[in-house]
Amino acid sequence: MHPDLARLIDLQRITSAIDAASKTLTAHPQRLAAIDAGVAEARAAVERAKATLDGEMAERRSAEKDLAVVAGRLEKYKDQLMAVKTNREYHAMQSEMASAQESVQKFEERILELMLQADEATAALKAAQARLVETEAQAIADRKAIEAEHASLAADMTGRQQERDAIAAQLPENTRRLFDGIRAKRGVAVVQMIDGHCAECNVRVRPMVLGTVKKNDDIVQCDTCSRIIYYVAPVAAPAAAAPPATT
Ligand SMILES: [Zn+2]
Secondary structure, three states: OOOHHHHHHHHHHHHHHHHHHHHHHHHHHHHHHHHHHHHHHHHHHHHHHHHHHHHHHHHHHHHHHHHHHHHHHHHHHHHHHHOOOHHHHHHHHHHHHHHHHHHHHHHHHHHHHHHHHHHHHHHHHHHHHHHHHHHHHHHHHHHHHHHHHHHHHHHEEEEHHHHHHHHHOOOOOOHHHHHHHHHEOOOOOOOEEOOOOEOOOOEEEOHHHHHHHHOOOOOOOOOOOEEEEEEEEEEEOOOOOOOOOOO
């Protein structure tokens, strides 16, 4: 293999590793923010469940108060009924009592409904609280993992950059510029030839240079994307049991 091609392949390998590490490092703040947002949402869900339950309890207390008032009125009417003198008064009182009785029934039904709703709201609150506990525990574990990954990648970065600089320093100036130029334009500068095609742009390698690429004995660029192409011989598949030789 051409020694500079070997260096270029190495340079691409380490450069890709640095790029991947940088990308991961850059994504960390966003991942941490997403974890915080998840916890905040779980907390908000608990608050919402609490507010629902509180609202239903308040409505129930208010309905109970109203019920007491109407029930009191109904009792008073019952007492007054004994004292009425005329038929007309009697009918008027009966009508008042029927209306109060209707109200009592309505409040009782509403209170029963609210009691059932409170059971549901209590269960929903408990579920939301359990989810919050789970989310918080997961958040602690996830944050720890991200922080550990961050520390490890950041620590490796200096070494990788030094390695990269050392490889780049071994290349002739024009070859290094070629690499940097393609990288700036295309991201990846050195790619494999697979099945006679550039692995990145997938265009067929010219037959004239195919042999050179296969031998890796010069720096050949893809005609279409200008990336530097090289060849990796396929790993020979384990030989199938040979049929017995016929003599
Ligand atoms: Zn190409």
